[in-house]
Amino acid sequence: MIRRILVALSGTRYTEAAVRYAVELAHQHGAEIAGVTDVDVASVENVGPVPIGAAASAKGLVEHRYRVTTGRIEEAIRHFETVCSQEQVQYTVHRELGEPFDHLISLWRYHDLTIAGIQGLFEYDILHKPDDVIIRLIREGVRPILAVAPEYQLIERVLIAYNGSMASAKAMKRFLQMHLWPGMKVRLVCFELEKADAEKLLADAAAYCRTHGYEPETEWIEGPAHKRLLEHAAATETDLIVMGSSGRARIFRQIMGDTALHAIRNAQIPLFLAQ
Numbered sequence: 001m002i003r004r005i006l007v008a009l010s011g012t013r014y015t016e017a018a019v020r021y022a023v024e025l026a027h028q029h030g031a032e033i034a035g036v037t038d039v040d041v042a043s044v045e046n047v048g049p050v051p052i053g054a055a056a057s058a059k060g061l062v063e064h065r066y067r068v069t070t071g072r073i074e075e076a077i078r079h080f081e082t083v084c085s086q087e088q089v090q091y092t093v094h095r096e097l098g099e100p101f102d103h104l105i106s107l108w109r110y111h112d113l114t115i116a117g118i119q120g121l122f123e124y125d126i127l128h129k130p131d132d133v134i135i136r137l138i139r140e141g142v143r144p145i146l147a148v149a150p151e152y153q154l155i156e157r158v159l160i161a162y163n164g165s166m167a168s169a170k171a172m173k174r175f176l177q178m179h180l181w182p183g184m185k186v187r188l189v190c191f192e193l194e195k196a197d198a199e200k201l202l203a204d205a206a207a208y209c210r211t212h213g214y215e216p217e218t219e220w221i222e223g224p225a226h227k228r229l230l231e232h233a234a235a236t237e238t239d240l241i242v243m244g245s246s247g248r249a250r251i252f253r254q255i256m257g258d259t260a261l262h263a264i265r266n267a268q269i270p271l272f273l274a275q
Contacts, residue, residue, distance in 0.1 A: 002029045002178060006111035008104065009037040009080050009093075011072030014117025017152040019080050021270070022115050023087050025180060032090040035080045036107055037073050101136060108142045113178070118147040118264055118271060134264055134273070144174055144274035147264065155181045155270070159233050160188050160216075160242040161225060161259065164201040167244030171274040172205060175242045176212040180272075184240075186216040189232060191225035226262040233269065242272045 007022040009015055022033045077093055084091040096103045108114055118134065134147055160175065162168045176186075188205050190198040198220040209216045221228050233241055243260045263271055 002112040002180070003031050004111040004113075005031050005033045006104070006107055006114045007033055007035050007080075008114070008116040009035045009073065009076040010117055011037070011069070011076040012117060013150045014119075014148060015076045016079065017148045017150060018115045018117060019083055020152045021146060021148055023083055023089055025113070026089045027087065028181070031112070032092070033084060034092050034094060034107060034111065035077065036094040036104055037076060037096075101140065104137065105140050105142055113144060113146060113180075114142055115146045115148060118149060118267060135261065138273060138275075144171075144178075144272060146180075147267075147271045147273055149267065149269055153239055153269070155239045156184055157236065157238050158184050158186050158240045158242060159236065159238040160186060160205075161229060161244075162188050162190055162201065162205050163193060163225070164190075164197075165244060167275055169205075169244070171242055171244035171272070173208070174274040175272050176209060176214065179212070182213070184214075186214045187236065187238070188216045188218045189229075190218075190220050191223065191228055193220075195220050195222075225259045229259065230263060230266055233267075238269060240270045240272060241267065242274075244275060 002025065005022050005026055007018050009019075019035075025031060026033050073095075077095075080091070081093065094103070094107060104114070114137075116134065116137075134145065137145065158175075158181075160172050162172055172188075186209055188202050188209070190202050193201070199218075202218040202220065206216050206218050221232060229241070232238075241263060243263060260271075260273060264273075
């Protein structure tokens, strides 16, 4: 059950889908939505090294970036307000200038779910590695996150990547307990482990799913998850992937590099990221 949803109004190609998912979930759960947007002034002003005599050109570039950024933000806010009003969903808008991460993390403390673009939170075509935004949010403890793709699609078939680890178990449990889409079909998939070990884990996980009202399919797939996960999701026409994550800074990239990090950088469908 969720009551408060936080959605990033990034002004990028992910915004429309993020808003649509937020409104859909707000209707299903009787939730309210908070739209948040920030102008990351430091990123806007960072144009790199400025050659001697090019200060005026650099200033013009900064001013152009600022106009484009604020224009996209205002367009995103208008879209959000229009959709929420039409759908009769209770909403608020948070506008800030400054560091978007700090503001979003502060608001997250009082919301049940954060929705943002997989690779487009506050990029505005400025950040060179926009996927690192999601990674940083996870590392800072912002979970669960529904990281959406640019195109909205109904969530009917869900793949839960499960390997018995604490991270994957917590993600599975959090997702099932939230009942985001009650009518969805669940598929539990285990990669990399020996077949006998995987089948035991899958049987136990399936039993847990049934206690929450879902009768899952299960499958063991030989090979590393980071190479097979997205391929399998596409083959089974999956609409959403549920994955665990770790916030421990020193090993974060090592863990995410094999599974979730690859998915964040390559997925064409939404990801539910939790711990």
